[in-house]
Amino acid sequence: MTTSDSGAVVHLTVAHGVATITLDSPANRNALSNQLRAELAESIENALRDDSVRLLVLTHAGPVFCAGADLKEARDAAASPAGFELAGLLTAVMTADKPVIARVAGPARAGGIGLVAACDLVVATEAATFAFSEVRIGVVPAIISVPLRGRVAPQALRELFLTGNYFDAKHAAQIGLVDTVTSEADLDDAIDTLAATLKLASPNALNGAKKLLGPNRRDLAEEMAQMQQLTAHYFSSEDGQEGIRAFGEKRLPSWASSLQT
Numbered sequence: 001m002t003t004s005d006s007g008a009v010v011h012l013t014v015a016h017g018v019a020t021i022t023l024d025s026p027a028n029r030n031a032l033s034n035q036l037r038a039e040l041a042e043s044i045e046n047a048l049r050d051d052s053v054r055l056l057v058l059t060h061a062g063p064v065f066c067a068g069a070d071l072k073e074a075r076d077a078a079a080s081p082a083g084f085e086l087a088g089l090l091t092a093v094m095t096a097d098k099p100v101i102a103r104v105a106g107p108a109r110a111g112g113i114g115l116v117a118a119c120d121l122v123v124a125t126e127a128a129t130f131a132f133s134e135v136r137i138g139v140v141p142a143i144i145s146v147p148l149r150g151r152v153a154p155q156a157l158r159e160l161f162l163t164g165n166y167f168d169a170k171h172a173a174q175i176g177l178v179d180t181v182t183s184e185a186d187l188d189d190a191i192d193t194l195a196a197t198l199k200l201a202s203p204n205a206l207n208g209a210k211k212l213l214g215p216n217r218r219d220l221a222e223e224m225a226q227m228q229q230l231t232a233h234y235f236s237s238e239d240g241q242e243g244i245r246a247f248g249e250k251r252l253p254s255w256a257s258s259l260q261t
Contacts, residue, residue: 008024008039009023009024009025009030009033009035009036009039010022010023010024010036010039010040010042010043011024011043012043012046012047014047014050014052014053017052017053017054017055017195017199018053018054018055018056018057018195019047019050019053019055019056019057020056020057020059021040021043021044021047021056021057021058021059022059022060022061023036023040023058023059023060023061023065023066024060024061024062025062026061026062026063026064028067028070028072029062029064029066029067029107030060030061030062030064030065030066030067030112031066031067031068031069031070031071032066032068032069032070032082032086032111032112033070033073034070034073034081034082036070037082037085037086037089038085040089041085041088041089041092044056044089044092044093044096045092047098048092048096048097048098053098054098054198054199054203055098055099055100055101055195055198055199056096056098056099056100056101057100057101057102057103057191057195058093058100058101058102058103058115058119059102059103059104059105060103060104060105060106062106063105063106063107064106064107064108065104065105065106065107065108065112065116065128066108066109066111066112066115067107067109067110067112068109068110068111068112068113068133069082069086069110069111071137071244071247071248072248074235074244083143083227083228083231083232083235084228086111086114086143086144087143087146087224087225087227087228089115089118090114090115090118090143090144090146090147090224091220091221091224093115093118093119093147094118094146094147094214094215094220095214095215095217095220096210097207097210098203098206098207099120099121099198099206099210100118100119100120100121101119101120101121101122101123101191101194101195102115102116102119102121102122102123102124103123103187103191104116104122104123104124104125104128104169104178105124105125105127105128105184105187106125106127106128107128107129107130107131108128108129108130109130109131109132109133110131110132110133110134110141110144111143111144113130113132113144113148113177114141114143114144114147114148116130116177116178117144117147117148117150117151117152117177118147120210121179121180121194122177122178122179122180123178123179123180123182123187123190123191123194124169124172124173124178124180124181124182125169125181125182125183125184125187126168126169126170126181126182126183126184127169127184128168128169128172128178129166129167129168129169130166130167130168130169130172130177131160131164131165131166131167132160132161132164133164134161134164135161135162135163135164136164136243136253136256137240137243137244137246137247137253138234138237138239138240138241138242138243138244138253138255139231139234139235139237139239139240139243140161140230140231140234141161142227142228142230142231142234143224143227143228143231145157145161145227146215146220146223146224146227148177150215151176151177152175152176152177153175153176156174156175156176157175169181180194239253239255242254242255
């Protein structure tokens with residue numbers, strides 16, 4: 001099965017028990033726009049409802065996995081559904097009754113890392129890079145912190161959240177964000193091998209194993225609701241709106257430019 005809407009920015013294909021969901025909006029670096037969020041949610045739902053699907057692979061077209069929030073749409077953040085929809089996406093992946101693999105062959109930033117962290121297993125190429133850039137535009141990585149706290153060593157997460165520094169796939173593996181680092185040439189073979197291994201297991205047992213390791217759904221819902229409120233607060237704050245304007249105008253925000261000599 002293949003979805004084939006020429007205007008779509010997310011594509012779903014199903015073959016040999018594997019549902020491949022591809023982010024395909026390279027013009028904005030696969031940013032989490034309104035359209036991409038809606039189509040991604042629909043693709044995940046369709047893949048999980050398909051009885052022929054044994055596992056999901058989340059991947060991307062173009063050189064970037066996902067740049068995070070679409071800041072062009074973030075000016076009126078208090079009224080935006082972005083936070084609610086991102087929380088829903090992460091929850092859907094984290095609580096999926098089938099394994100979800102992230103296939104990362106390029107940079108992931110901010111909310112894009114949240115998608116990665118929500119997956120059960122992550123395979124990344126050596127070219128993949130990561131950064132929690134939120135603090136540099138006056139906001140905080142609130143919603144994505146929920147899956148990240150389940151994967152990444154606490155002190156490593158503290159350093160990266162506070163500095164916004166870039167880090168590579170090797171470091172991502174050291175702190176628990178990435179499970180396997182491979183070359184670009186070997187990426188598809190690594191995904192195929194992992195998929196073949198997962199298909200050897202009972203679907204019911206895989207679901208049970210995920211429940212053993214996954215979050216309590218009620219606790220997850222409460223935590224996501226709290227993080228949505230925090231996200232809305234910071235995006236609508238004076239610093240958040242200044243940071244978004246500065247990003248769009250390709251300049252330093254006021255709190256950083258004032259330090260320049």
